[in-house]
Amino acid sequence: MGVEQKLGDMGIVTTKLEELVNWSRTNAMWPMLFGLACCAIEMMAAQASHFDMSRFGMELMRASPRQSDLMIVAGRVTRKMAPVLRLLYDQMPEPKWVIAMGDCASCGGVFNNYAVVQGVDEVVPVDVYVAGCPPRPEALIHGVVTLYEKVKGEKFKDLAKA
Amino acid sequence: MDKKVESIVQALQEKFGATLEEFRGEAHVFVRPEQIVDVLTLLRDTYKFELLSALTASDYWPQDAPRFHVIYQLSSLVENITMQIRVPVPAGGDQKPKVPTATGVYDLANWREREVADMFGIEFEGHPDPRRILMPVDWEGHPLRKDYPLGYEEPQFTFNFEDIDVRKPYAKE
Numbered sequence: 001m002g003v004e005q006k007l008g009d010m011g012i013v014t015t016k017l018e019e020l021v022n023w024s025r026t027n028a029m030w031p032m033l034f035g036l037a038c039c040a041i042e043m044m045a046a047q048a049s050h051f052d053m054s055r056f057g058m059e060l061m062r063a064s065p066r067q068s069d070l071m072i073v074a075g076r077v078t079r080k081m082a083p084v085l086r087l088l089y090d091q092m093p094e095p096k097w098v099i100a101m102g103d104c105a106s107c108g109g110v111f112n113n114y115a116v117v118q119g120v121d122e123v124v125p126v127d128v129y130v131a132g133c134p135p136r137p138e139a140l141i142h143g144v145v146t147l148y149e150k151v152k153g154e155k156f157k158d159l160a161k162a
Numbered sequence: 163m164d165k166k167v168e169s170i171v172q173a174l175q176e177k178f179g180a181t182l183e184e185f186r187g188e189a190h191v192f193v194r195p196e197q198i199v200d201v202l203t204l205l206r207d208t209y210k211f212e213l214l215s216a217l218t219a220s221d222y223w224p225q226d227a228p229r230f231h232v233i234y235q236l237s238s239l240v241e242n243i244t245m246q247i248r249v250p251v252p253a254g255g256d257q258k259p260k261v262p263t264a265t266g267v268y269d270l271a272n273w274r275e276r277e278v279a280d281m282f283g284i285e286f287e288g289h290p291d292p293r294r295i296l297m298p299v300d301w302e303g304h305p306l307r308k309d310y311p312l313g314y315e316e317p318q319f320t321f322n323f324e325d326i327d328v329r330k331p332y333a334k335e
Contacts, residue, residue, distance in 0.1 A: 079298065080297065107317075107318065108315070112314055112315055112317065113312055113313055113314070114305055114311070114312060115297075115305070115313075118315050121332055121333060122330075122333060123333050124333050125333050125334065
């Protein structure tokens with residue numbers, strides 16, 4: 001394998017700080033509960049023992065935005081709910097990410113009418129869109145792993161710019 | 163039609179000049195807006211309709227007189243009968259649809275009248291709490307009216323992705 005095997009006896013691993021921080025972020029991501037519709041049932045299933053999302057470091061679904069760094073918007077967002085969603089997003093500490101789970105959160109889905117926001121990206125910046133109506137737990141987990149790949153590629157200098 | 167309902171309808175016809183329409187064995191009794199409180203009080207106290215199962219409305223746009231029907235579905239658990247009272251409400255031009263509130267007769271009517279007022283824009287005169295119940299407080303218009311636009315947005319496919327992407331609002335950090 002790599003250098004860590006050869007240096008293992010010495011208790012030392014060399015890496016870049018950037019990679020270490022990104023790695024630690026990916027493996028301790030706490031999602032915020034934002035179940036709005038039927039997608040929330042699949043989100044619960046992804047958490048439960050059969051699919052077990054805690055394999056990827058997502059042990060806890062937090063009810064408070066202050067304790068979470070990933071928002072999984074599971075379900076349709078009505079125009080009445082949109083200000084609440086944005087408020088909770090603003091209350092989350094940096095760094096933070098958003099997954100739009102399911103067709104309704106991604107683009108309005110079948111609810112193309114006056115009451116439903118056509119894609120939650122009108123309200124909060126979305127990192128990963130998960131398709132499906134509702135997506136199976138595997139699809140959500142794939143979305144989360146895709147987000148991990150994105151987080152691992154983040155550069156400090158880009159964060160400083162923003 | 164049920165024998166018990168038949169006698170009640172007859173009483174309403176004699177007392178209020180109500181008209182009857184029958185649909186698949188179900189009685190629809192039409193009364194004027196100013197009579198509705200008296201009719202409901204009579205039905206509740208004398209004929210044991212202790213439950214207002216539903217209060218809703220129907221829009222017959224572009225028809226003007228009457229444009230709306232406010233519909234009261236009553237149930238009597240004691241007698242095991244149901245009955246529908248309809249109030250035709252004219253609207254059009256400057257005329258605003260108005261019906262006296264039934265909250266004094268049935269407490270249940272409170273939220274249901276708020277819903278009808280929110281969705282159809284029918285004013286319930288004397289309602290104790292006339293706020294919107296479903297839509298946001300600053301919403302304009304009444305979504306279940308027939309002349310209300312659906313708010314249909316063009317779906318984004320591969321062939322028109324670019325066109326729609328240009329005018330689509332995206333949130334910032």
